[in-house]
Amino acid sequence: xxxxxxxxxxxxxxxxxxxxxxxxxxxxxxxxxxxxxxxxxxxxxxxxxxxxxxxxxxxxxxxxxxxxxxxxxxxxxxxxxxxxxxxxxxxxxxxxxxxxxxxxxxxxxxxxxxxxxxxxxxxxxxxxxxxxxxxxxxxxxxxxxxxxxxxxxxxxxxxxxxxxxxxxxxxxxxxxxxxxxxxxxxxxxxxxxxxxxxxxxxxxxxxxxxxxxxxxxxxxxxxxxxxxxxxxxxxxxxxxxxxxxxxxxxxxxxxxxxxxxxxxxxxxxxxxxxxxxxxxxxxxxxxxxxxxxxxxxxxxxxxxxxxxxxxxxxxxxxxxxxxxxxxxxxxxxxxxxxxxxxxxxxxxxxxxxxxxxxxxxxx
Amino acid sequence: xxxxxxxxxxxxxxxxxxxxxxxxxxxxxxxxxxxxxxxxxxxxxxxxxxxxxxxxxxxxxxxxxxxxxxxxxxxxxxxxxxxxxxxxxxxxxxxxxxxxxxxxxxxxxxxxxxxxxxxxxxxxxxxxxxxxxxxxxxxxxxxxxxxxxxxxxxxxxxxxxxxxxxxx
Numbered sequence: 001x002x003x004x005x006x007x008x009x010x011x012x013x014x015x016x017x018x019x020x021x022x023x024x025x026x027x028x029x030x031x032x033x034x035x036x037x038x039x040x041x042x043x044x045x046x047x048x049x050x051x052x053x054x055x056x057x058x059x060x061x062x063x064x065x066x067x068x069x070x071x072x073x074x075x076x077x078x079x080x081x082x083x084x085x086x087x088x089x090x091x092x093x094x095x096x097x098x099x100x101x102x103x104x105x106x107x108x109x110x111x112x113x114x115x116x117x118x119x120x121x122x123x124x125x126x127x128x129x130x131x132x133x134x135x136x137x138x139x140x141x142x143x144x145x146x147x148x149x150x151x152x153x154x155x156x157x158x159x160x161x162x163x164x165x166x167x168x169x170x171x172x173x174x175x176x177x178x179x180x181x182x183x184x185x186x187x188x189x190x191x192x193x194x195x196x197x198x199x200x201x202x203x204x205x206x207x208x209x210x211x212x213x214x215x216x217x218x219x220x221x222x223x224x225x226x227x228x229x230x231x232x233x234x235x236x237x238x239x240x241x242x243x244x245x246x247x248x249x250x251x252x253x254x255x256x257x258x259x260x261x262x263x264x265x266x267x268x269x270x271x272x273x274x275x276x277x278x279x280x281x282x283x284x285x286x287x288x289x290x291x292x293x294x295x296x297x298x299x300x301x302x303x304x305x306x307x308x309x310x311x312x313x314x315x316x317x318x319x320x321x322x323x324x325x326x327x328x329x330x331x332x333x334x335x336x337x338x339x340x341x342x343x344x345x346x347x348x349x350x351x352x353x354x355x356x357x358x359x360x361x362x363x
Numbered sequence: 364x365x366x367x368x369x370x371x372x373x374x375x376x377x378x379x380x381x382x383x384x385x386x387x388x389x390x391x392x393x394x395x396x397x398x399x400x401x402x403x404x405x406x407x408x409x410x411x412x413x414x415x416x417x418x419x420x421x422x423x424x425x426x427x428x429x430x431x432x433x434x435x436x437x438x439x440x441x442x443x444x445x446x447x448x449x450x451x452x453x454x455x456x457x458x459x460x461x462x463x464x465x466x467x468x469x470x471x472x473x474x475x476x477x478x479x480x481x482x483x484x485x486x487x488x489x490x491x492x493x494x495x496x497x498x499x500x501x502x503x504x505x506x507x508x509x510x511x512x513x514x515x516x517x518x519x520x521x522x523x524x525x526x527x528x529x530x531x
Contacts, residue, residue, distance in 0.1 A: 286421050286422060288418070288421075289417075289418035289419070289421040289422040289460070290418075290422065291460070291461045291462065291463045291464055292461075293461075293464060293491035293493070294490075294491065295491070295493055296490070296493060296494075303461065303463050303464040303467065303491070303492075304491070304492050304493060305463055305464075305467055306463055333493075333494070335494055335495045
């Protein structure tokens with residue numbers, strides 16, 4: 001994986017003395033720094049590629065933690081999200097952040113981490129009937145910058161002490177050094193977005209190779225972590241069947257299925273903005289030129305028989321590997337679940353319960 | 364692009380067409396521009412054709428202008444009004460870019476034919492086949508005609524061909 005190396009750091013005066021800000025600045029001692037009152041006043045639309053080389057250290061002022069945004073016409077789960085980092089230095093050609101953050105692409109770390117911890121404590125104290133799953137992967141890769149932020153050193157012990165919160169850190173990196181020094185106590189799942197090496201090379205630029213991701217997952221399983229896998233986005237290309245089957249065979253060979261928390265499956269989807277931005281930034285990519293249709297949520301998706309075939313194959317290969325870990329389709333409606341699993345589509349609560357039961361079984 | 368071609372193009376199309384043409388490699392721009400000048404298909408068709416061509420060229424790793432020439436040759440354009448030609452070219456190109464969905468649509472059309480529904484009835488699938496809820500559209504002039512059509516729909520429902528509906 002290519003490490004992040006900013007060309008400039010912008011820091012809000014208000015967070016300059018916070019321990020996390022100081023630690024980060026220490027790691028980039030040679031990089032020019034500019035101070036400002038509030039970064040928001042400086043933010044303006046800038047080209048994405050150079051903007052991602054600027055690091056902003058700022059104060060988070062929004063809602064500390066919130067339910068994961070729901071998708072129209074899809075089966076949605078009950079997880080929560082908080083975003084200590086906005087944007088990502090990795091360069092996946094299909095990354096939706098290129099469109100979401102197009103007016104605000106500078107890589108930002110919110111260093112008032114206590115603000116998020118307070119939000120999490122408040123969440124933990126609410127009398128929810130079931131435990132809550134929380135992630136940090138909505139606006140960034142959860143671990144790609146962990147050697148810079150050391151956030152896992154704060155978050156993993158925090159979640160280990162709670163009784164009703166589980167953390168999921170999603171990544172395409174192999175930055176696991178901090179994690180190997182921590183004891184998750186069954187409350188942290190480390191998840192990898194996984195794709196055939198051919199896709200990694202062509203579409204997941206700067207990310208860890210497939211072998212590096214699987215190697216990191218194997219190490220963490222041995223250390224006591226639960227591992228999640230996200231076969232998302234599946235990409236349709238000539239030879240996809242062979243490549244994805246080989247991928248699952250590799251996972252089956254290298255990982256202990258009994259310590260897999262869950263596997264999600266999704267396929268490439270994008271809005272018109274993303275296609276334009278991505279094809280301009282990555283002219284080599286061919287993944288946006290295929291048999292796509294407009295779906296009811298406004299995104300482009302592969303025509304349904306293509307999605308169905310891909311999901312059915314992957315679903316069954318996973319079943320053949322080990323039917324005991326939960327599998328779920330990501331951002332797909334009930335009718336697609338029924339076609340793929342060949343049974344009634346589960347209620348979102350049922351899926352949530354199956355994920356939580358899986359987690360509880362390891363406590 | 365030669366300035367003269369740019370002027371002719373501007374006279375026949377909205378500026379968006381010129382903008383889109385400029386996203387093609389220089390050599391291809393020439394062929395595409397001259398075709399659009401010779402065949403004033405209208406701004407909408409021009410934009411759609413260029414968008415599909417761009418994707419198709421990428422998908423098949425071939426030049427857009429070659430793909431356009433091949434497609435036009437298949438259509439026998441001499442007999443068609445430019446707008447009709449535009450629609451035909453767009454549809455032909457879309458079929459090449461979306462072979463799976465086109466094949467599905469054709470299978471669905473064949474399925475509908477096999478149901479022997481009255482000609483006043485249209486079976487409409489969900490948009491882009493996303494979902495499993497269908498609409499039935501019935502056109503009629505009076506109660507008698509509606510009654511007769513409903514009777515024929517009931518007859519059609521006895522056909523075993525209906526079992527195949529779940530395949531779509």
